[in-house]
Amino acid sequence: EAQVTQNPRYLITVTGKKLTVTCSQNMNHEYMSWYRQDPGLGLRQIYYSMNVEVTDKGDVPEGYKVSRKEKRNFPLILESPSPNQTSLYFCASGGPYNEQFFGPGTRLTVL
Amino acid sequence: KQEVTQIPAALSVPEGENLVLNCSFTDSAIYNLQWFRQDPGKGLTSLLLIQSSQREQTSGRLNASLDKSSGRSTLYIAASQPGDSATYLCALSGYSTLTFGKGTMLLVSP
Secondary structure, X not given: OOOXXXXXXXXXXXXXXXXXXXXXXXXXXXOEEEEEEEOOOEEEEEEEEEEOOEEEEOOOOOOOEEOOOOOXXXXXXXXXXXXXXXXXXXXXXXXXXXXXXXXXXXXXXXX | OOOEEEEOOEEEEEOOOOEEEXXXXXXXXXXXXXXXXXXXXXXXXXXXXXXXXXXXXXXXXXEEEEEOOOOEEEEEEXXXXXXXXXXXXXXXXXXXXXXXXXXXXXXXXX
């Protein structure tokens, strides 16, 4: 089954404790991206990757890092999480010319 | 910068009604437009993709249109059902990103 998977699905952590949210796709897509969704602000892009070892900032990259060492994986790294990074995070793959598929989401709470 | 507006923000209809959700955008230089469905606290499910060169797409009871010249897209849902209750998002694809509207929250009552 073609899918985008994210782990963990839910995470509660404390300020400053480094964390990684993993994202993996099995559709051989070159393009992958990360979004965060916040009430009243909608979905905003954090980072995107056009291919292996090619990443670039989206609209709200501050406080986040990414890496793309393999085509199927695109982890999101928060090196020193802060409460304003409490959000619902989505990984996506497939675009920009084609249909994009989204993962199930990761709900992150930073205390 | 692309701006996407969805009207109405919320809509409540009785079961069986046909309905139209609207999406307007400011920049017609797009690759495609995608409509998504999101259930509360859940992920995004792709409903329809319209390429920039196309005018409409249909899937079952859903029909989406695209008019780049006027900066508008509509999602038509025929014979609505309670299971259609969700938030519907339109998203415009540019070079590097999808730009989303804030969504229309639809409630279909039995």
